[in-house]
Every structure is written in C-alpha cells, then in structure tokens.
Amino acid sequence: MNIIPEKNYLTYPKGLKSWLFTLDHKRIGLMYLFAIMFFFLVGGIFALMIRLELFHPGQDFVSADTYNQLFTLHGAIMIFLFIIPSIPASLGNLILPLMLGAKDVAFPRLNLASWYIYVFGAMFAVYSMIAGAADTGWTFYTPYSIETNTAVISLTTGAFILGFSSIFTGLNFLVTIHKLRAPGMTWFKMPLFVWGLYATSIIQVVATPVLGITLLLLILERVAGIGIFNPALGGDPVLFQHFFWFYSHPAVYIMILPGMAIISELISVHSHKKIFGYKVIAYSSLAIAFISFLVWGHHMFVSGQSELAGMIFSFLTFFVGVPSGIKVFNWVATLYKGAVRFTTPMLYTFAFLILFTIGGLTGIFLGALSVDIHLHDTYFVVAHFHYTMMGGTVIAFFAGLHHWWPKIWGRMYNERIAKITAVLVFIGFNLTFIPQFIMGSHGMPRRYFDYLPQYQGMHELSTYGAYLLGTAFVIMAIYLIHSIFKGKPAGNNPWGGLTLEWQTTSPPDPHNFHEVPVWTHGPYDFDTIKVEPDLEKELETA
Amino acid sequence: MHTKTEHKHSTPLLVYLAVGGALLFLTVITVAVSYVDLGPFNLVVAIGIATFKAMLVALFFMHLYYDNKLFMAVFISGLMFLGIFIILTMFDTMKRDMIYEEVAKPIRPNAIIYEQPAATDQTDGQH
Ligand code: HEM
Numbered sequence: 001m002n003i004i005p006e007k008n009y010l011t012y013p014k015g016l017k018s019w020l021f022t023l024d025h026k027r028i029g030l031m032y033l034f035a036i037m038f039f040f041l042v043g044g045i046f047a048l049m050i051r052l053e054l055f056h057p058g059q060d061f062v063s064a065d066t067y068n069q070l071f072t073l074h075g076a077i078m079i080f081l082f083i084i085p086s087i088p089a090s091l092g093n094l095i096l097p098l099m100l101g102a103k104d105v106a107f108p109r110l111n112l113a114s115w116y117i118y119v120f121g122a123m124f125a126v127y128s129m130i131a132g133a134a135d136t137g138w139t140f141y142t143p144y145s146i147e148t149n150t151a152v153i154s155l156t157t158g159a160f161i162l163g164f165s166s167i168f169t170g171l172n173f174l175v176t177i178h179k180l181r182a183p184g185m186t187w188f189k190m191p192l193f194v195w196g197l198y199a200t201s202i203i204q205v206v207a208t209p210v211l212g213i214t215l216l217l218l219i220l221e222r223v224a225g226i227g228i229f230n231p232a233l234g235g236d237p238v239l240f241q242h243f244f245w246f247y248s249h250p251a252v253y254i255m256i257l258p259g260m261a262i263i264s265e266l267i268s269v270h271s272h273k274k275i276f277g278y279k280v281i282a283y284s285s286l287a288i289a290f291i292s293f294l295v296w297g298h299h300m301f302v303s304g305q306s307e308l309a310g311m312i313f314s315f316l317t318f319f320v321g322v323p324s325g326i327k328v329f330n331w332v333a334t335l336y337k338g339a340v341r342f343t344t345p346m347l348y349t350f351a352f353l354i355l356f357t358i359g360g361l362t363g364i365f366l367g368a369l370s371v372d373i374h375l376h377d378t379y380f381v382v383a384h385f386h387y388t389m390m391g392g393t394v395i396a397f398f399a400g401l402h403h404w405w406p407k408i409w410g411r412m413y414n415e416r417i418a419k420i421t422a423v424l425v426f427i428g429f430n431l432t433f434i435p436q437f438i439m440g441s442h443g444m445p446r447r448y449f450d451y452l453p454q455y456q457g458m459h460e461l462s463t464y465g466a467y468l469l470g471t472a473f474v475i476m477a478i479y480l481i482h483s484i485f486k487g488k489p490a491g492n493n494p495w496g497g498l499t500l501e502w503q504t505t506s507p508p509d510p511h512n513f514h515e516v517p518v519w520t521h522g523p524y525d526f527d528t529i530k531v532e533p534d535l536e537k538e539l540e541t542a
Numbered sequence: 543m544h545t546k547t548e549h550k551h552s553t554p555l556l557v558y559l560a561v562g563g564a565l566l567f568l569t570v571i572t573v574a575v576s577y578v579d580l581g582p583f584n585l586v587v588a589i590g591i592a593t594f595k596a597m598l599v600a601l602f603f604m605h606l607y608y609d610n611k612l613f614m615a616v617f618i619s620g621l622m623f624l625g626i627f628i629i630l631t632m633f634d635t636m637k638r639d640m641i642y643e644e645v646a647k648p649i650r651p652n653a654i655i656y657e658q659p660a661a662t663d664q665t666d667g668q669h
C-alpha cells in the first residue's frame with residue numbers, strides 16, 4: 001500500500017504567508033498552474049461565446065463590435081496569459097529541478113518575481129477588458145491599432161509586462177540547466193524534457209525583448225505620434241508586422257517545443273522502451289529554435305511585403321518542417337516493439353501525434369507562397385494553428401499534467417473517467433476544427449462575425465464540437481480536483497519511470513531529495529534496467 | 543577559490559588607460575575625417591570607427607576578452623540575431639518596387655469562354 005509522507009512541500013511550511021513568499025520551485029510552479037488554468041477558463045469562455053454567435057449567420061446575440069473584442073480577448077489571453085507560460089512556468093518549474101536532481105532552480109527569488117510580474121501584467125490585461133476591450137486581434141496590426149478607440153494601451157502594456165516574466169523564467173532555466181545538474185548527468189544524459197525546455201528558454205530570452213520593443217513603439221505611436229508605423233506620418237505599417245512576427249513566429253516554438261519535450265518523455269516511459277534517436281531529438285530542438293528566427297515573413301505574404309521577400313521566406317519556411325518531422329518519426333519508431341500501456345497520459349500522447357502532424361503539415365501548405373494567397377486569413381489558417389497550438393501544445397500539456405499529477409499531489413485521479421474524457425477531448429477537438437479546414441478552403445474568412453448561408457452547416461458542426469470540448473474540460477477539472485482530496489495514494493513511481501523525479505517521494509520533500517542524487521544511467525535505459533510501476537495493478541484493471 | 547583566479551586575470555591599469563586613450567584618439571579621428579569630403583564613404587568610415595570603438599569597450603571594459611568564452615558567444619549571437627532581423631527585413635523594405643509582371647494567359651485557349659462573338663467570327667467554329 002502506498003503512503004503519502006506527512007512532511008512534504010504541500011504541507012510544510014504552513015500558512016498563506018508561506019505560500020505567498022515561497023521560494024520553492026514546486027510551490028511557484030503550482031501557483032503558476034492555478035493562474036494559467038484560470039485564464040484558460042476565461043479564454044475558453046470567450047471562445048464558446050464566439051462559437052455561439054457563429055452558430056447561425058446574421059446577428060444573434062452580440063454586435064459586430066463586441067464580436068471583434070471577443071476574438072481579440074480570446075486570442076490575447078490564450079497566447080500571452082495561457083499558452084506561453086503554460087508548460088515551462090507550471091510543469092517546467094515543478095519538474096525540471098527534480099529531474100536534474102537539484103534542490104531548486106538557480107535563482108529562486110527571480111522565480112518568485114516572475115510569478116508576481118505575471119500577476120501584475122495580468123491585471124493590466126483584465127483592466128483593459130473593463131476599460132473598453134481592444135478589438136484589433138491579438139496581433140495589434142497598425143494602422144488600425146493606432147486609430148481604434150478601444151483599450152489598446154492597457155492590453156499591450158499587460159503583454160509588455162508579461163514578457164518580462166517569460167524572460168525571467170527562460171533565464172532561470174538556462175542557468176539551472178547549465179549549473180545544477182546532478183553529478184553524472186552530462187549533456188547527453190539529460191532527459192529530453194530538459195533539452196526541450198533548454199531550447200525554449202533560448203527563444204524566450206532572445207525573442208521576447210523584440211516583442212517588448214514593438215509594443216513600446218506601438219504605445220509611443222498612439223500616445224505621441226512618433227510616426228514609425230503610421231503611414232500618415234511617413235511611417236511603414238508593414239514594418240510593424242516585421243517586428244511583431246520576428247517575435248511571434250519564434251513564439252509559436254516557445255509554445256510547441258515544451259509540448260514536444262513532454263511527448264519525448266512520455267512516449268518512452270509509457271511504452272517502456274528506450275527512446276529512438278535520442279541525440280537527433282535533442283539536436284532537432286535546437287535546430288527548430290534557430291530556424292524559427294528565419295521564417296517570420298510567411299505571415300506577410302499578402303501584406304504588401306516585397307515579392308522577393310515573400311519568395312525568400314516561403315523557401316526558408318519549408319526548413320522548419322524538417323526537424324519537426326524528424327521528431328515525429330523518432331517518436332513513432334520508439335513505439336515499435338515497445339510494451340505500450342494505454343494510460344491516460346499515453347492516450348493524450350497518441351492524440352498529440354495525430355493532431356500535431358495534421359497541424360504541421362497544413363503549415364507546410366500555408367508556407368507555400370502561391371497556396372497561401374488563397375488560404376490567407378481564412379478559417380484554414382484558424383484550423384492550422386489550433387491543430388498546432390491546441391492539438392499540439394495543449395494536448396501535450398494535459399498529457400504531462402496527467403503524467404506528473406501523482407507526483408505533484410501524491411494521489412491518482414480516476415483512470416477510467418480520465419480515459420473517457422481523453423476520448424471526448426479528441427472527438428470534440430476534431431469536430432470543432434475539421435469543419436474549419438473545409439470551410440476555410442472554400443473561402444470562409446476569419447475574424448468575420450457574419451457569413452454566407454452556404455457555410456452554415458460547417459459552422460454548426462464546429463459549434464457542437466466546441467461545446468463538447470468545453471464539457472470534456474469541465475469533467476477533467478472535476479475529477480482532477482476531486483483526486484487532490486480523495487484520490488488513492490499513487491506511490492513514488494506510479495508509471496515506472498527512470499528519471500530522478502520518480503526517485504523522491506510523492507509529493508516530494510520541501511528540499512526535493514534527502515541527499516544529492518547521483519545519475520548513473522541514461523534517462524530511458526529501459527533495455528537494461530527493470531522498474532516496476534507502483535500502479536501496476538491499477539493500470540491493468542482500469 | 544573564485545577570488546584567486548580573478549586576481550590573476552585582473553586587468554592591469556595600463557590596459558585601461560591605453561584603451562581609454564585609443565577611444566579618445568579615435569574620437570578625434572572621427573571628427574577630423576568629417577571635414578574631408580569622401581562622398582558616401584564618410585558614412586562608412588564613421589561607422590567603421592564607431593564599430594571598432596564599441597568592440598574595444600566590449601572586449602576590455604566589459605571584460606569579454608578575459609571572461610569565459612561562453613559570454614562572448616552569447617554576445618555575438620545577440621548581434622547575429624539583430625543582423626538576421628535587419629537583413630531579412632531589408633529584403634522587403636528595399637525591394638518593394640520590384641514587381642514581377644504577371645501576364646495572364648488562358649489556361650485552355652480553346653475553351654468555350656474564349657470564343658469570339660459569332661458576328662466577328664470568321665475562322666473559328668470549325669474545330
Ligand atoms: C511545420 C511547421 C509550421 C509551418 C510551416 C507553419 C506555417 C504557417 C504559416 C505559413 C502561417 C501563415 C498563414 C497565413 O496567415 O496566411 C501560419 C500561421 C500560424 N501558425 Fe503556423 N506553421 C507551423 C507550425 C506552427 C506551430 C507549431 C504553431 C503553434 C504552436 C503555429 C501557430 C500559428 C499561428 C498562431 C498562426 C496564425 C497567426 C495569426 O495570423 O494570427 N504554427 N503558420
């Protein structure tokens with residue numbers, strides 16, 4: 001029978017103050033987890049409102065102006081408040097130091113500061129909703145973002161501040177990975193989750209300042225009319241898009257790399273098979289991080305950028321597909337002859353493989369200059385990035401959450417309900433977004449609140465899917481929260497993993513390990529080491 | 543253990559003074575050259591000297607020359623990313639007026655929609 005240690009990071013020290021001033025990476029990770037889940041809920045509610053309005057053509061329950069604000073808030077919240085911090089700041093904070101065998105991250109105070117800065121930035125974003133929510137789209141394109149009367153400044157100030165929290169996390173992880181690895185853990189013996197977070201952190205540190213500058217220039221343009229982006233003053237509105245996408249394309253890899261990192265980890269543990277092509281997966285993360293800086297112009301094919309630039313960016317874009325493809329093939333090869341267990345985390349991993357592949361391949365379509373001229377600003381693009389961001393990152397996030405949940409709380413959720421929910425999520429997601437691919441390729445434009453009657457059937461399907469998806473998330477929230485209080489004790493190593501986080505107690509001690517762990521094997525040496533999952537019996541009967 | 547190695551590598555005062563002198567001297571040169579008319583090369587010379595001065599500051603005053611080479615790599619990669627941003631953006635901003643002319647051609651020349659109106663039609667219609 002598994003037991004939960006009396007003294008663990010959740011119970012000791014006690015009191016609200018011990019949480020608000022904590023320097024413990026696990027507590028900060030949990031605080032991040034609650035914060036981002038809150039904004040996932042808020043952003044999700046906006047999404048359901050958008051889908052409700054689009055259920056039928058014509059105006060049903062919000063005006064066209066409100067609709068513009070809804071999709072702007074949905075996008076801005078999901079990107080800046082949810083998905084960018086999601087995996088690194090919550091699961092990364094919780095698990096990374098444990099995996100390295102460290103007591104904490106390199107700069108615990110900076111870590112806490114990043115959480116408070118996140119909250120501070122979030123307050124600006126929330127304030128902007130009350131003060132006449134922005135209606136520019138999350139991309140804040142000029143010249144409209146200079147002209148609109150809505151609260152652009154407070155929302156962009158919020159995003160500006162959130163950038164610092166992201167940089168702090170990235171910087172912290174880089175130093176932690178360089179300096180705090182357990183004795184024996186050389187670079188190529190690190191778990192792949194660590195490699196993924198390393199590549200992510202590089203992008204966070206290099207690209208985010210550019211977003212800061214861009215938003216600052218936009219604010220100055222609005223307040224003081226400096227004339228950098230405003231054509232009326234001799235500025236160049238397309239230059240804004242260069243600035244914006246120089247951050248935001250790499251930012252899509254800030255989102256997906258941690259997701260890929262989780263999948264590399266899970267696919268090996270839940271098939272009890274040594275990962276196929278360890279080094280290639282590690283290097284391809286770095287390759288993605290680098291190439292992601294060379295392709296931003298593929299968002300601007302029809303924005304008036306020069307034709308030469310369009311061709312160069314289209315050419316370069318095809319290269320991003322290569323390292324992503326390498327990863328997918330390696331994951332699939334790992335499964336070959338493995339002892340695959342259909343646990344909840346593994347179901348989400350399979351969902352990721354399918355959905356991310358669709359998302360990535362449609363990205364290649366869009367990267368082809370001539371095809372994109374037809375598809376740009378249609379629902380095809382909307383479906384593409386939801387397959388990558390939601391089908392990829394969010395699904396991987398839930399895979400990781402279910403994988404490390406027993407470590408974080410020491411208790412298991414109900415596996416049977418969790419599996420059913422995973423299937424509902426998969427169905428709901430596809431029902432929402434496959435129709436969007438179809439109608440997008442038929443010309444349904446994005447960011448419109450009304451549409452021609454010919455698209456009604458597809459929009460109805462999509463709305464049904466969205467509400468199914470929403471329902472599945474509510475079920476997930478219920479069984480996860482229930483498990484915190486009533487779940488069965490999970491044991492230290494429920495899945496039989498080899499990395500260091502499974503060698504401490506669940507939940508871990510406030511100091512992680514009682515003595516400095518020594519790393520004597522590779523992270524995925526399932527061929528030479530035999531581990532018994534603590535949940536063996538439960539896993540078989542569920 | 544830290545302080546020992548640092549003491550060994552601490553820069554002699556002379557180096558600081560020499561670099562400071564070089565910076566002042568280069569400033570004088572910059573001003574002097576601005577009085578000579580080199581056409582477009584005035585700009586090139588001025589930026590060249592400024593870059594060299596910035597390099598001196600980074601290497602000696604900011605200790606990049608003595609420090610762990612990792613810092614140098616980080617510094618240079620920052621410049622590299624800036625370079626990527628500026629160069630790729632210039633492929634757009636400098637080339638906006640370079641438009642390829644599109645000449646429309648019928649996809650199927652003998653398709654029905656390209657047929658001449660019957661009144662003026664003399665040769666077509668047989669095939
Ligand atoms: C093989 C990799 C990928 C390629 C080749 C690719 C290509 C593209 C292209 C060409 C567009 C512009 C479409 C248009 O606006 O006309 C686009 C849009 C987008 N992509 Fe990707 N993509 C890839 C992966 C990803 C990933 C991994 C994510 C996120 C995790 C992502 C998120 C987005 C977003 C958010 C947009 C829309 C931005 C907007 O206009 O609001 N993409 N992608």
Ligand SMILES: [Cu+2]
Pocket residue numbers: 248249252295296298299
């Ligand atoms: Cu992109």
